[in-house]
Amino acid sequence: ADARGLGIGAFVSIGNAVDVSTNDLLRYWEDEPATDVILLYLESIPDPASFVRVARRIGRRVPIVAVKAGRTVAGRRGAASHTAALSGGDVGVDALLRQAGVVRAASIEEMLDLATVLSSNRRYRGRRVAIVTNGGGPGILAADACEANGLEVPELAAPIAARLRSLLPPEAGVTNPVDMIASATASQYGQVTCILGAEPDVDAVMVLFNTPLLTRSADVAEELITARAALADDIALVGVFMNREGPPATLHAAGIPSFTAPENAARALARAIAWDDRRRRPEGKVPRPAIDVERARDIVNADPSTADDWLETATAYALLEACGIPCVRSRLVSTPEEAEQAQVAFGGTVVVKAAAAIHKSDVGGVRTGVATGAEAAAAVRTIRAALAEAGVPDAARTLLVQEQVDSGLEMIVGVNRDPLVGPLVVAGRGGAAVELLDDVAVRVAPLTDHDVDEMLESLRSYPLLTGYRGAAVLDIDALRDVLHRISTLAAEVTEIAEIDLNPIFLLEHGVAVADARIRRTARDIR
Numbered sequence: 001a002d003a004r005g006l007g008i009g010a011f012v013s014i015g016n017a018v019d020v021s022t023n024d025l026l027r028y029w030e031d032e033p034a035t036d037v038i039l040l041y042l043e044s045i046p047d048p049a050s051f052v053r054v055a056r057r058i059g060r061r062v063p064i065v066a067v068k069a070g071r072t073v074a075g076r077r078g079a080a081s082h083t084a085a086l087s088g089g090d091v092g093v094d095a096l097l098r099q100a101g102v103v104r105a106a107s108i109e110e111m112l113d114l115a116t117v118l119s120s121n122r123r124y125r126g127r128r129v130a131i132v133t134n135g136g137g138p139g140i141l142a143a144d145a146c147e148a149n150g151l152e153v154p155e156l157a158a159p160i161a162a163r164l165r166s167l168l169p170p171e172a173g174v175t176n177p178v179d180m181i182a183s184a185t186a187s188q189y190g191q192v193t194c195i196l197g198a199e200p201d202v203d204a205v206m207v208l209f210n211t212p213l214l215t216r217s218a219d220v221a222e223e224l225i226t227a228r229a230a231l232a233d234d235i236a237l238v239g240v241f242m243n244r245e246g247p248p249a250t251l252h253a254a255g256i257p258s259f260t261a262p263e264n265a266a267r268a269l270a271r272a273i274a275w276d277d278r279r280r281r282p283e284g285k286v287p288r289p290a291i292d293v294e295r296a297r298d299i300v301n302a303d304p305s306t307a308d309d310w311l312e313t314a315t316a317y318a319l320l321e322a323c324g325i326p327c328v329r330s331r332l333v334s335t336p337e338e339a340e341q342a343q344v345a346f347g348g349t350v351v352v353k354a355a356a357a358i359h360k361s362d363v364g365g366v367r368t369g370v371a372t373g374a375e376a377a378a379a380v381r382t383i384r385a386a387l388a389e390a391g392v393p394d395a396a397r398t399l400l401v402q403e404q405v406d407s408g409l410e411m412i413v414g415v416n417r418d419p420l421v422g423p424l425v426v427a428g429r430g431g432a433a434v435e436l437l438d439d440v441a442v443r444v445a446p447l448t449d450h451d452v453d454e455m456l457e458s459l460r461s462y463p464l465l466t467g468y469r470g471a472a473v474l475d476i477d478a479l480r481d482v483l484h485r486i487s488t489l490a491a492e493v494t495e496i497a498e499i500d501l502n503p504i505f506l507l508e509h510g511v512a513v514a515d516a517r518i519r520r521t522a523r524d525i526r
Contacts, residue, residue: 005252139177190223284448
């Protein structure tokens with residue numbers, strides 16, 4: 001930190017946190033006006049709900065950057081043996097830190113990179129970056145790094161390009177990156193930086209310097225310090241000095257974040273801008289849908305199942321009904337004759353499937369497109385034969401006849417109670433290929449309205465929900481409502497360990513759950 005010009009106001013090692021926790025320190029630093037950035041190294045997150053509340057509040061004023069150890073299985077073993085902390089997996093930690101407004105770093109080096117930028121700038125105008133360089137190759141690398149991190153490298157307007165052309169040699173490139181070539185002087189660095197920083201279509205300037213034969217890095221640094229004073233406060237200025245000595249110390253003292261590689265600079269700048277953008281957003285509210293929590297708890301606890309603590313299918317659907325979550329019309333059957341009667345009663349194409357809490361399609365436990373009563377009876381026999389061959393004959397004792405849904409989009413909504421961070425809510429593309437598609441978002445319950453919007457809008461498949469290429473616009477509000485109901489259920493009924501609604505069909509009007517697996521926390525049955 002000292003080598004980067006970062007002052008340390010306080011350094012606290014709390015060991016196993018017997019009496020002083022991370023949350024205590026955050027509250028302490030909240031009242032320290034001289035604190036510019038808070039850096040955390042975490043192995044566990046005790047009292048996650050309190051951590052989110054405290055970090056959200058403080059992080060709107062003071063950036064919080066965290067390295068969380070134990071990202072891998074091996075790392076989690078080490079963390080557990082050292083702190084006796086349980087780790088519920090990196091996805092849950094990532095969701096918790098995101099909701100808390102904490103900027104997560106992958107390493108100590110990246111944490112210091114972020115601190116270097118965040119301690120220099122608190123306000124950022126936007127994501128449009130102008131790149132200044134005296135070498136074409138590094139300029140291209142910087143542009144690639146910026147765009148890879150979600151920053152924009154816009155082409156400069158013709159009047160600005162003409163102005164730059166008047167200052168630079170004919171061989172210089174004046175689009176973006178601005179390649180001043182190796183003969184660039186320190187004075188030209190200062191002039192170009194000021195011109196670009198005053199341009200309305202530029203929000204940040206990244207300046208790259210490779211030591212040539214004549215121009216000295218110390219002189220370039222002095223020009224950048226002068227330019228910094230002339231720029232607006234919300235224009236970011238970042239230096240990259242690609243030489244053995246690294247950035248001159250005068251830049252650190254002047255509050256200009258500087259690096260030795262464009263990739264580090266682009267990543268840190270992008271994360272800092274994202275922090276500023278996030279803190280400007282409204283905090284959001286946690287909706288309270290009308291759910292009878294006590295009835296839901298009674299339904300869960302009244303189920304007689306003990307094997308793996310998966311609720312019986314009828315109980316799972318009753319729980320969803322009590323929570324106001326629509327399900328596809330279904331009927332439990334035990335014989336081929338009952339399946340035939342169910343299909344006739346529904347009067348249309350149905351799906352016949354095993355009712356057990358298994359991955360049905362993996363073992364031949366589903367038959368779709370069943371159009372007659374005779375086909376329904378035959379489907380029961382076929383499924384039972386397939387499950388017997390797969391070694392799970394007991395899974396075919398009870399089956400489900402269900403109206404087939406032939407429209408909408410298959411989604412997944414679920415809950416997994418993480419031992420480290422609490423109940424995680426999952427939403428994304430569903431169906432049999434859910435793991436292959438890997439298009440899901442995860443947040444910690446309870447969810448705010450902004451959490452739900454961010455989850456859905458972050459999906460690669462989100463355009464499919466909004467009428468992609470002339471397709472029907474689907475009922476996103478209905479899906480939002482389901483997520484809030486599931487979030488409330490997970491937060492309030494702690495007996496529930498896992499919920500898997502896959503698929504849940506998102507329709508033009510409403511939603512419908514076609515398959516539900518719900519597991520309660522393990523019972524003490526001694």
